[in-house]
Amino acid sequence: MTRTFLQGGRVVALAIGAMAFVAGCGGGAQQQSAETPAPANPSGVATTTNAPWPVKTREQLDLWLHGFAMVQADTTRVPFFRRGYRDQMVVEKNRRGVTTLLDQNRAQLAARFAMNRNLVGAQFAALYFGSWDEMQRAIAIFLQAQGDPGRARDQQQQQIIAFFAQSFNTPADRDWLELFSRSLADEYTKFYHEYWIQEQRARGPVLAAVDSLWQGVYRPKFQTYLSRTQQESGDFLLSLPLDGEGRTVSAGKRENSIAVEFPESPRQAVEAVYVFAHEAVGAVANQAVIDNVTPAERREGRADRMQSAAAVRGGALLIQRVAPELLDGYSRFYLRAAGVTPSGDVAAALASTFPITDAIRDAIGRQLDTVLGGI
Structure with a gap:
């Protein structure tokens, strides 16, 4: 989001x-808490800080x-x-x-x-x-x-x-x-x-696992897309209350923040990458919705309802292009987030659970192909 x-x-x-x-x-402010502020990394885990998109809390x-x-x-x-x-x-x-x-x-x-x-x-x-x-x-x-x-x-x-x-x-x-x-x-x-x-x-071991997986494997695969969409760098934040719907703010090419779920165990570390992909494609997905709904549909609130589905589907389209080995896991993660257990074709289940028009899907795909052209 x-x-x-x-x-x-x-x-x-x-x-x-x-x-x-x-x-x-x-002066003129509320009294500060008596608690000592938490250190920047209270887990004690040394994460990668000299690369784009460091993992933090x-x-x-x-x-x-x-x-x-x-x-x-x-x-x-x-x-x-x-x-x-x-x-x-x-x-x-x-x-x-x-x-x-x-x-x-x-x-x-x-x-x-x-x-x-x-x-x-x-x-x-x-x-x-x-x-x-x-x-x-x-x-x-x-x-x-x-x-x-x-x-x-x-x-x-x-x-x-x-x-x-x-x-x-x-x-x-x-x-x-x-x-x-x-x-x-x-x-x-x-x-x-x-x-x-x-x-x-x-959760120190989880933080270490996410950092290793992200910086060592998947950030390089996403970096071209990120650099070409004004998301060259920023903070990759693991947040305890979140699940599949992250939180993103953009304040410049190198001043972005994407907050995602904090996985519960090291073996679930890849879930943080799933949510990052969902968030990183959000602006592209939102624009595709805006460009492909009528004024009447916008007034009826259809655009707002479709933006969430478009972000999920857009994340799948992005992963399909930059890290296809994650596509099945990504799809199952978001189906599970929606309370759906697929019984057959996972891709079909994702499409039916998060429906968007063909025009919106194709617009997202075209924009991703334009951004990633030449890879």
Whole structure:
């Protein structure tokens, strides 16, 4: 799932300006958490850092997505989050005897979410910040200004306010953000920070396996496509709450972030590559949908419904061209994500589970052939 908060080049300046400012700003912000921020790689595993698309983890991203997973109904064909994630977290917190403001305020947060589905887009915000403390300070600036850039002290604050205003542009939405961020801060202090560190250490061998498979085998196969689609480099992020629907933001040829599922075991490491392919082809798939639906279909919401299927099918078309040995596994992974067990032809099952028009399929294929021409 791909998202930019602003159209065109302004999104780059906005994101960089926001991050640079919150990293150095002082007063007028929420109090920082008493917890010590997690080290960049708490697993202790040395991953490849001197090559494009290094494999990493980010605590603030997982925390932010965890919060959404705990309050958001997840009914999409390819789930926004790992199936059963919320129930698993409830069991884990009960085992530890922990209750937080996120638990206490869940019903209120979920009610507003059900009323305004545009809040889904706010999931991407954490990809623009370097830590949870930075993000808290930025949210505080936005809330203190009541979402009005005219109340900013300087241009950098204006950028921060404009950034969040795209997802929280009404008083009710800002009230939701205040309650959500306050609840999430309590969740972080009482539960999630410790849980996240423990999971990173336990999954160190998985991180190492993904890094080895990606940098040693598959990144070189994908690199031509990535370089020719303004995705030459970026951060390949493994995220605990995610499943087949990743999160992608693009802020320049070498400033991209793609977050994918964090596989549960080293033997499942290739699943991270499947989701990366699905995300990397997202812009091509989305454009193919836009170009091949009518205005009436767009008004009816058909384009939005078809974009998810187009990304899955587009990922298969990309893999077919650059790493065909992964195609069967990719197809079975996304069928499983959709709750489908194929009984015969896997390719046919993928096509019927994620239907798109021939025109959209052919448009994706033509664009991929153009991009990969000469290989």
